Amino acid sequence: MAFHRVALISMVKGFFVFYLILSIKLVEGNCRNTTLKLLDDQIQTIQNSVRTIVNEGSCTSNKGQVGFHAYMGSVKTYAKGAVYKYDQVVTNTHNAYSATTGKFVAPERGLYIFSYSTLSNPGLYSHPMLVVNGKVKSWQACNNSDGKSQHMTCSNTAILQLEKGDVVYLADQFGKATVRKQFTDFSGAKLN
Known part of the structure; x- marks a missing residue:
């Protein structure tokens, strides 16, 4: 078994x-x-x-990277608070920068970089400020009041978080700024 x-x-x-x-x-x-x-x-x-x-x-709504670059086509003088108008547009994706108003309108939310430079004539100056929605975010001082025969170039860069529709522009902070043509420019691009 x-x-x-x-x-x-x-x-x-x-x-x-x-x-x-x-x-x-x-x-x-x-x-x-x-x-x-x-x-x-x-x-x-x-x-x-x-x-x-x-x-x-x-x-299809995203037409690529957001960016613009423009410069001034002639010597210009601006009063205090006047918006700088860069009338020679080199790059302008999304048509976000207006040469007529001198203003950039953010087409979408994100982190942006702006760069601006000015060339002041001998004996003159410029003091542009970078403005977002009416609030100053960055300043520049290009004091060439003592210059007898030399031009002075100044520049600044700012990185800012913007919302869609935010308005960015440069305006003079002190008055009677004289800036020189193609040597005075304004650029911006979305970083992310």
């Missing part, structure tokens, strides 16, 4: 091992099918997301 019991246990163990091997192969097949199904579902989800973005215009 003990012999039959040992033989029966061995036979059950063998059958159980065979069943496990068979089950593993079935699970492996199902895993492959499941994996392919999951990948197919993920690809379908990505395709749907891309279609949604394209249909909503999210892909």
Whole structure:
């Protein structure tokens, strides 16, 4: 009887091992099918997301990087508080800078960098201030009042967090600023 019991246990163990091997192969097949199904579902989800973005215009609304660069086409004199108008536009993505008003309107929220430089004639000066929505954010002093025959170049850079629609411009802080043509410029670009 003990012999039959040992033989029966061995036979059950063998059958159980065979069943496990068979089950593993079935699970492996199902895993492959499941994996392919999951990948197919993920690809379908990505395709749907891309279609949604394209249909909503999210892909086409961003025309690339935001940036502008402009300079003055002639020698100009500005009174205190007057907005500097850079009438020679070199770069102007999104048409965010207006040569007519001298103002840049942020087309989107982000971190922006602005750079401005001025060239003052001998014996004259300029004091531009960078203004955002009516508040001064950066200053420059180009005092060439003692200069007899030399021009003076001054520059400044500011990095500012802007919201969509914020208005940025340069204006004179003291009055009767005289700035010289292409050597006086204003640039800005969105960093992120």
